[in-house]
């Protein structure tokens with residue numbers, strides 16, 4: 173009985189193979205070829221995540237080169253990591269000798285690796301990722317930042333990156349020992365950093381202070397260290413964030429007013445930053461379901477304060493988004509509203525890509541400005557609202573700041589300038605003291 177059953181299974185088309193019903197040979201190779209169970213698991217997971225059939229087909233098609241190469245010992249175990257598989261993706265198609273060989277490089281090859289790798293690890297076919305030192309402490313701290321402080325993933329990543337080297341420097345053996353976080357040790361670490369004029373000094377000092385406060389919540393007394401830790405004076409980054417004038421804003425948008433898909437995307441994003449006051453991370457989180465084009469309402473998910481907001485969108489921004497969605501956005505599986513128009517295609521835009529496109533817009537417009545960062549656009553909006561004498565509370569609502577203090581701090585630098593140049597500051601708000609950063 174058993175051999176008959178096996179024979180039937182070999183000939184039956186697997187779930188993964190069924191995506192290739194038009195290519196019988198390839199379908200059989202995928203159904204019964206090397207590590208078919210891995211391809212089957214990949215298919216199941218992609219289906220669960222709601223990927224469309226053409227994407228699943230593309231991913232399985234790419235993954236079968238990996239499984240074949242593993243089976244034929246052409247892909248070393250140490251290379252079965254995310255960077256290793258991506259290197260393989262870049263080079264394999266040119267030298268593919270697999271059955272039903274393919275020579276065209278495929279974007280799918282690159283995009284499928286994050287889905288494939290966990291399956292390989294669970295099947296024991298790829299090494300477990302190495303545990304970083306202090307992983308537990310950093311994870312607990314991360315949870316604290318997310319749940320107690322409500323910080324976004326982006327902000328938390330900055331804090332984690334700043335803290336990890338401090339822990340390594342203080343505890344070189346990799347074992348966490350709060351007793352080594354004395355004020356003296358921390359102070360000397362910070363002075364060493366300050367001596368090297370490292371741009372990370374401020375971030376690290378802020379991260380250490382915050383981490384010490386976190387340790388207190390776990391019952392570890394860090395009062396002395398906190399008292400002794402007098403970090404370098406935090407220089408306000410706002411001085412480089414002077415707001416753009418209206419003519420500068422128009423000049424920034426002008427080169428983006430064309431029918432090129434990339435320019436359509438960039439225009440919509442620049443307007444969202446400058447007219448709606450979104451942060452970079454807000455832009456990356458938007459999905460096509462968050463935009464109601466008819467009503468001109470945008471739902472901004474999980475912002476820094478982890479709440480969802482519905483924001484009205486000015487007509488110019490609304491039309492720019494609609495134009496991008498209708499004529500510029502490629503049809504891809506990701507639900508992200510703004511997508512990468514470059515390799516690996518099937519991905520939403522990243523925060524660094526948002527910074528990059530803003531910097532590019534500045535270069536093209538020829539505007540001389542101290543900062544060409546994305547944040548300057550949000551700052552411009554706040555400043556113009558202040559100049560329009562909107563009440564601070566209303567501005568705080570638009571900018572989605574929890575505390576009025578933050579709003580005041582945001583607008584401080586330009587308030588001074590506006591006060592001198594534009595109009596006398598209204599009396600009813602003179603009692604609000606600008607905060608210092």
Ligand SMILES: [Zn+2]
Nearest residue numbers: 237268269270
């Ligand atoms: Zn191949």
